[in-house]
Amino acid sequence: MEQVSESITxxxxxxxxxxxxSNKIQRYDSEIYLxxxxxxxxxxxxxxxxxxxINLRLKNGDRLLIRCEGRDCAEALEEVKQWLT
Incomplete structure (x- = not known):
C-alpha cells in the first residue's frame, strides 16, 4: 500500500x-491521519x-504529522497540507 507523510506547522x-x-477530504479513498x-x-x-x-483542538503553531495511506495518498496529503497551512 502506498503511503506518504509530511510534518507541518x-x-x-x-x-x-x-x-x-472534513468535507474536502471525504472524496479521497486514502486513509488520512493527523x-x-x-x-x-x-x-x-x-x-x-x-x-x-475535534479532540485534537488544532490551533496555529501546532506541529503535526500528516500521514496518508492509499491509492490517492499524495493528492490527499497535498489537500490537507494546503488547508492546514
Whole structure:
C-alpha cells in the first residue's frame, strides 16, 4: 500500500472550520491521519473521523504529522497540507 507523510506547522485562518476540512477530504479513498503531541503523548486520529478531529483542538503553531495511506495518498496529503497551512 502506498503511503506518504509530511510534518507541518498549522497556520489556519480563523474563518476556516473543521467541517470544511472534513468535507474536502471525504472524496479521497486514502486513509488520512493527523499525529500531534498532546501533553507529552503522541495522539493519532483518522481525519475522516469528525470527533477525532475535534479532540485534537488544532490551533496555529501546532506541529503535526500528516500521514496518508492509499491509492490517492499524495493528492490527499497535498489537500490537507494546503488547508492546514
Amino acid at each position: 498549522v497556520n489556519i485562518d480563523e474563518t476556516q472550520t473543521i467541517i470544511e476540512l 499525529v500531534k503531541n498532546v501533553e507529552g503523548s503522541m495522539v493519532e486520529v483518522n481525519l475522516k473521523s469528525f470527533l477525532g478531529l
